[in-house]
Amino acid sequence: MIEKLEAIREHYYNLEExxxxxxxxxxxxxxxxLHIEYKGLKELVNISERYTSLRDQxxxxxxxxxxxxxxxxxxxxxxxxxxxxxxxxxxxxxxxxLIPKDPDDSKDVIFEIRSGTxxxxxxxxxxxxxxxxxxxxxxxKWNTEILHINEGGAGGYNKIVVEVNGQNVY
Numbered sequence: 001m002i003e004k005l006e007a008i009r010e011h012y013y014n015l016e017e018x019x020x021x022x023x024x025x026x027x028x029x030x031x032x033x034l035h036i037e038y039k040g041l042k043e044l045v046n047i048s049e050r051y052t053s054l055r056d057q058x059x060x061x062x063x064x065x066x067x068x069x070x071x072x073x074x075x076x077x078x079x080x081x082x083x084x085x086x087x088x089x090x091x092x093x094x095x096x097x098l099i100p101k102d103p104d105d106s107k108d109v110i111f112e113i114r115s116g117t118x119x120x121x122x123x124x125x126x127x128x129x130x131x132x133x134x135x136x137x138x139x140x141k142w143n144t145e146i147l148h149i150n151e152g153g154a155g156g157y158n159k160i161v162v163e164v165n166g167q168n169v170y
Contacts, residue, residue, distance in 0.1 A: 005048040005094070012041045036106070044097040051090045058083045107170045111162045115152060123152025130160055142166030 015038040018024050024031050061083060064076035113130050115122040137144050148161040 001091075001094070001098075004098070005044075005051070008041060009045050009048055012038065012045045015041070040101070044094070047090060047093055047097065051087070051094060054083060054087050054090060058087065104170050105168055108163065108165045109169050110147070111164050113157065113160050115156065115158045120152060120154035120156075123156035123158050124154060125156065126158070126160070127152070127156030130157060130162075137164055137166075140166060140169075142169055 015034055018034055019031070019038060024034060058080065061076050061080045065073055065080070067073055067076070111133070113126050113133075115126040118125070134144065143165040145163045145165075146160065147163055148159065149157060150159040152158045
């Protein structure tokens, strides 16, 4: 796993260099593709750097276990236990981030809400549901565009179709 993380980190820094290349900056299509890949690796690289730092800390603490002072050994054991727990958590995060991404994750979506049966209450519920999702889309900084709207009799919507654009919408 360490070798794989090193290779990913090296690729990340190569992408960083390419993104500052004037020729790539002029070709917006290539720049956008590289930037998306760069941004996708950023979290994994940050966690892998924390993981490497944590491994170094564990090695330093383990060397303190050989100290003659019993108080220092006791403190080193406690700290080592905490660091081992943190290491396990980071390993789990890394494993999740190493899972290959689904190509559909970067696509946009068409979002549709229908009131169904239930008359006015169903259309009011559909309106509430749309407002709730709209606020969620805003917090994710996704762009929305209403494609079709059919308002209900007592407020709300019988049917509303929205296009949602942004990063990792699907």
